Amino acid sequence: MPPAIILIRPQMGENIGAVARAMKNFSLSELRIVAPRDGWPNPKAVTMATGAEDIIDGAKIYSSFAEAVKDIKIIYATTARGRDINKPVIPPQQAAQEIQEYYSNGVECAFIFGPERTGIENEEITICDKIITIPTGEKASLNLAQSMVIIGYEWIKNQNNKVAYSDIAVPAPKEDMFGLFTQLEDYLDKSRYFSTAHKKPLMWQNIRNMLLRGSWSSQEIRTLRGMLRNLWEHRD
């Protein structure tokens, strides 16, 4: 199973719904809730969970933290505040990598998030294996769903990345650039662009360097050449 998300005594139904939505974005689906302040089901959670109603409907409710984690093997606690407890404190990406490894080996893991105001109690931290601290600036006030977004994002980064990250079009063979250079040099010579002959070599070198930086495709070079020809031949 992908990691479970466990909310400890969440206060606002809206936040529970927003967490569900955040989970959905990153293909996480198992939500467990320990002692939600306003009871369960919570209509505000449903309203806020647009598109992730299935996660809310499938959420499991527990009366204690210990109950909620009985079957979990490794627990990562997300906290903003520093803690005096002797636990490894790691960044989100490390947690995600570790969980990915556990996941590949069928080891059940969970991310836990404490109540909005107070965070997780030390007693509960004691049960957790590692603490995740999200890097922030000095003035940090990430809410529950935002923390969930970061954890989910780091989790999915380690999955088979289905996003098609492209680089740009395949650059043309240099031959095409040479064709462009020949044409342009001809126009520049004819239009007396290089005012003095001895300055030409360096000027022309700079121009070619600059044009090369575009890493243009063959098609793009054809476009550029057509454009230049048009300017040259059809002036007014």
Add this chain to the structure above:
Amino acid sequence: MPPAIILIRPQMGENIGAVARAMKNFSLSELRIVAPRDGWPNPKAVTMATGAEDIIDGAKIYSSFAEAVKDIKIIYATTARGRDINKPVIPPQQAAQEIQEYYSNGVECAFIFGPERTGIENEEITICDKIITIPTGEKASLNLAQSMVIIGYEWIKNQNNKVAYSDIAVPAPKEDMFGLFTQLEDYLDKSRYFSTAHKKPLMWQNIRNMLLRGSWSSQEIRTLRGMLRNLWEHRD
């Protein structure tokens, strides 16, 4: 300057406030807003921006995207949808690493976010240098502030992590590119390059995309403009 955050035609004041809060978490402070739907100032933005009121107070408002990016040298657009446009599409961490490198060298960068429903228009994407796509599961609906959280988080991960800059020239502010575009479009129009009026928008968009890829310095753009002017005016 750390990267600016530019919101294009944001609809809900609440979302603007939530973006400001998200920014604050990651020590980003420069917010620019293009044509906010409900005008400015927006009381809902202030209410939502608890703890980040200074960012809302200091936000700069622009009537057009072009105005908002005049002094920016490298623009990263965040989009969820795939685009047919020929731009590099990269993940957030790569964008953050690149921006860190630019930042260390005083090159002004910006992250832009489109309107909630519709996203950024292709016309606007054309002005951008690279596209960031956040990896998500199949059902993705990250809101504005959540996308901001991920970008901010990746940004701060790279702080205290200064990279030595390589030897490419500092890219020009976009204003310089706009100048080049205006000049070139004028020549192309006068020389009847665009054979049919309805084909012009796409053709012209492709040409601008292609020229932007050079990441030219101000000096290089001046050279290119001088070269074009010379071709145009001194043709035999």
